[in-house]
Amino acid sequence: MRRRRNISLHPKYIFGILTAVCVAIMILSFLYGDKLSPVKTAFGSVLTPMQKGINTVGRTISDKMDNFQELKGLKSTNKKLENEVETLKFQNKALQQDKSELSELRKLFKLDSLYPDYPKVGARVIGKNTNNWYNTFTIDKGKDDGLKVDMNVIAGDGLVGIITEVGHNYSTVRSIIDDSSSVTGVFSKTKDDCMVDGDLTLVDDGYIRVGYIRNKQVQIKDGYEVVTSTKSTKFLPGLLIGYASNVKLDSNNLQQSGYLTPSVDFKHLDTVLVITKLKEKLK
Amino acid sequence: MKRLITIAIVVLLCFILQSTVFQVLALANVVPNLLLIVTVAVGYMRGRTEGIFVGFVSGLLVDMVYGDIIGICAFIYMLVGFLNGYCKKIYYRDEITVPIILVCISDFSYNFLYYVFRFLLRGRLDLFYYIRRIMLPELVYTALVAIFLYKALHSINGWLEQSEVEEV
Numbered sequence: 054m055r056r057r058r059n060i061s062l063h064p065k066y067i068f069g070i071l072t073a074v075c076v077a078i079m080i081l082s083f084l085y086g087d088k089l090s091p092v093k094t095a096f097g098s099v100l101t102p103m104q105k106g107i108n109t110v111g112r113t114i115s116d117k118m119d120n121f122q123e124l125k126g127l128k129s130t131n132k133k134l135e136n137e138v139e140t141l142k143f144q145n146k147a148l149q150q151d152k153s154e155l156s157e158l159r160k161l162f163k164l165d166s167l168y169p170d171y172p173k174v175g176a177r178v179i180g181k182n183t184n185n186w187y188n189t190f191t192i193d194k195g196k197d198d199g200l201k202v203d204m205n206v207i208a209g210d211g212l213v214g215i216i217t218e219v220g221h222n223y224s225t226v227r228s229i230i231d232d233s234s235s236v237t238g239v240f241s242k243t244k245d246d247c248m249v250d251g252d253l254t255l256v257d258d259g260y261i262r263v264g265y266i267r268n269k270q271v272q273i274k275d276g277y278e279v280v281t282s283t284k285s286t287k288f289l290p291g292l293l294i295g296y297a298s299n300v301k302l303d304s305n306n307l308q309q310s311g312y313l314t315p316s317v318d319f320k321h322l323d324t325v326l327v328i329t330k331l332k333e334k335l336k
Numbered sequence: 337m338k339r340l341i342t343i344a345i346v347v348l349l350c351f352i353l354q355s356t357v358f359q360v361l362a363l364a365n366v367v368p369n370l371l372l373i374v375t376v377a378v379g380y381m382r383g384r385t386e387g388i389f390v391g392f393v394s395g396l397l398v399d400m401v402y403g404d405i406i407g408i409c410a411f412i413y414m415l416v417g418f419l420n421g422y423c424k425k426i427y428y429r430d431e432i433t434v435p436i437i438l439v440c441i442s443d444f445s446y447n448f449l450y451y452v453f454r455f456l457l458r459g460r461l462d463l464f465y466y467i468r469r470i471m472l473p474e475l476v477y478t479a480l481v482a483i484f485l486y487k488a489l490h491s492i493n494g495w496l497e498q499s500e501v502e503e504v
Contacts, residue, residue: 064384068418071392072411079407089406096400100352108356115360180355182402184409185366185470186450189402191355217404225402232455233404253455254465257365 090218097191097220104180105193171289173207173326174198179223186253188231192325195220199329203287208325211316212236212281212292216327224327229294230261230319237285238263238294241278243271249279249294249313263297264310271309273300279313289332339496343378343390346492350374351397364473368481369443371398375417376442376482377489380435384421391417412449416442432486439482440475447471 082089176192194200196219206213206226214228227234234251248265255261263279277297283290293316300311350370358367371394379387395413399406420438428434451466460466 064388064418064421067385067388068414071388071414075392075407075411075414077407078410079405082404082406086404093400093406096397100348100401103348103352104356107352110357112360114357181359181367183351183354183367183369183371183398184402184450185474186447186454187402191401232460233458253460254462254469257469 093218094220097218097223097225101179101191101193101195101220101223104191108179171328171330174200174329175324176224176327177324178322186232188228188234188251188256188319189217189225190228190322191223191225192327193223194327195222195224197221200224200327201331203331205287205289205292205328205332206325207292207328208317208322210293212288212294213317213319213322213325215287226325228319228322230256230315236288236294237282238279239282239284240266240273240297241280243268243273243277245271245273246282246284247279255312259314260298260312261295261315262310263300263313264303264308266300266309269302269306269309273297273309273311275299285332286334287332289328289330338499342492342496343386344393346374346489347371347390347394347397351394351401355401363477366470366473366477368478369446369474370481370485371395371413372416372443372446373439373478373482373485374489375413376420376439377435377486377493379417379420380423380427380438381490381493382421383424384418387417387421388414389417391415408450408453412446412453415449416446432483435486436479436482439486440479443475443478444471447474 174194176194176198178190179193181190182188192206200216200219202216202219204216206216212229214226214231214234216224217227218225229236229249229251231251232253236249238247238249239245240247245266245268247263250262250264252260252262266273275296275298277300279294279297281288281290281292281294295313295315298312298314300309302309350373354367354370358370375387375391375394378390391413392410395408395410396406398409398413403409420442423434423438426434447470451463451471455466456463
């Protein structure tokens with residue numbers, strides 16, 4: 054502190070200088086975004102273990118809170134159900150075991166039959182963007198686990214997003230509901246191309262935007278599946294994005310657009326799968 | 337030196353909390369902006385120069401880890417720290433209302449500038465939706481958290497000032 058007092062520079066000048074620095078970095082990162090990634094990686098590598106550690110704390114807190122809420126509800130209904138439970142207990146147990154096994158098998162079967170070829174790596178979501186404007190998050194695997202930029206990320210049975218940045222032990226994923234995200238999709242039933250764009254104004258309603266459907270004649274019904282197109286430069290073909298709803302002809306009478314319900318529950322994203330195969334680039 | 341290390345730890349801690357624990361505790365889908373509170377508090381308590389540096393470092397941290405264009409957050413946070421530094425003149429030890437009001441104004445300005453830089457320039461014109469959906473909820477939540485966080489930061493500052501007096 055005393056050292057700074059010796060070199061007394063007026064705050065205005067410091068502000069001016071640092072503003073210039075900011076603008077310079079902005080321009081640099083805009084023009085040469087790739088070359089700055091080692092610096093970013095250095096930051097991330099230091100912060101990721103800390104985030105990981107504190108995340109376990111956060112998770113236990115939220116688990117505890119859930120438990121508490123559950124307990125409250127259970128207490129009030131417990132008395133009513135006690136009698137019923139006694140009679141149904143034995144039956145229920147046996148049935149439930151069967152059911153859980155069945156659903157697990159079903160899940161596995163569906164997942165594998167949907168994406169048979171792609172090799173996948175599981176990863177845990179460890180941090181979300183501190184900014185409320187964006188839907189990007191970090192996962193706990195990085196370069197050391199063989200991940201690369203532009204690898205696709207899925208969860209359950211649908212597309213989550215794409216890796217935009219990799220560090221040694223972490224990667225940043227931009228989800229498809231992010232406002233700056235844009236994916237080339239195709240309606241699997243009608244084979245019509247479309248663009249799927251994230252939009253912040255629709256996040257709360259659980260929608261993403263689908264547009265640029267060039268075919269005016271085709272009638273897109275609610276519930277039609279949209280999967281990633283083979284024409285996409287970065288996304289592997291055939292990944293489920295979501296289901297159409299309310300697709301109509303635009304007022305300019307040139308194309309159709311509407312909404313899409315993503316097949317992934319982005320509110321409760323905890324673990325994701327990263328497809329470790331990259332889309333082959335044209336040379 | 338002691339001050340430098342303490343503030344660095346506070347900034348780091350707030351960043352980590354903001355990106356992890358508070359994401360779980362989000363209300364109305366927004367997360368309070370802890371780093372902004374720190375920047376405002378330091379600017380208000382310590383003046384422009386320190387406000388600028390703390391803002392710059394916090395913003396850079398956010399940019400480095402989550403941003404795609406580095407420097408935007410750094411600039412906005414720095415501006416917030418700088419402008420709040422002017423309010424050092426009305427700094428009074430036991431005052432809590434003024435810093436909370438400053439946090440509110442700063443948070444709104446921060447989000448507004450961010451909207452202009454990253455959304456308006458991409459043609460997202462629905463300003464009032466964004467005000468309702470992000471700016472106002474974040475403002476309220478941040479102000480609530482600021483009541484507690486400012487007290488903590490204030491006592492840390494008091495402790496640092498005392499130890500500096502003892503050193504001299």
